[in-house]
Amino acid sequence: DVKVTQSSRYLVKRTGEKVFLECVQDMDHENMFWYRQDPGLGLRLIYFSYDVKMKEKGDIPEGYSVSREKKERFSLILESASTNQTSMYLCASSSGTGDCGFGNGTRLTVT
């Protein structure tokens, strides 16, 4: 089974802070993803990485950036956190056939 580990289960940050969400996978997958999950909106793709140092914007990249320096690690960065970024953040990784393994999520609250 794919194991995807997100470093924090809960985070509380203040408006304007720089926030780092970390994700590690142990399956040597090329593809990694960051989604946010909000009630009624499903999972919305923030960023996608298909290889080390390669990234592609998803549907809602504004206010976020990502870093992938090593194959197993994919970081999501909120440059200046805002209250509308309060959400559940999910990291996932996949092989070429697309089925994902997901982390347990980080519930971020920005006050």
Added chain:
Amino acid sequence: AQSVTQLDSQVPVFEEAPVELRCNYSSSVSVYLFWYVQYPNQGLQLLLKYLSGSTLVKGINGFEAEFNKSQTSFHLRKPSVHISDTAEYFCAVSKYSSASKIIFGSGTRLSIRP
């Protein structure tokens, strides 16, 4: 670009009744299709997937889905639901490529009444 529409945000059914959760997708290229399930307070897990071949796909927990290319649909079905099937179900699509985004629908909340 790919997109997914889940037509029902909530589906209430009685225990042991059949259920169908609807999913339609949009894509100009060949796709892979998926259904994921999220049980209360748990992470997402893969229920089933269509990559190629037979259009009827069987998954875990007695669920199945049928790929219909002409109607661009991938509806999820179960002939008899149990209380334990209470969860949120997500349909997802990705391009026929090893390096492709996976796009999810907005989810359908299945609630089972005794």
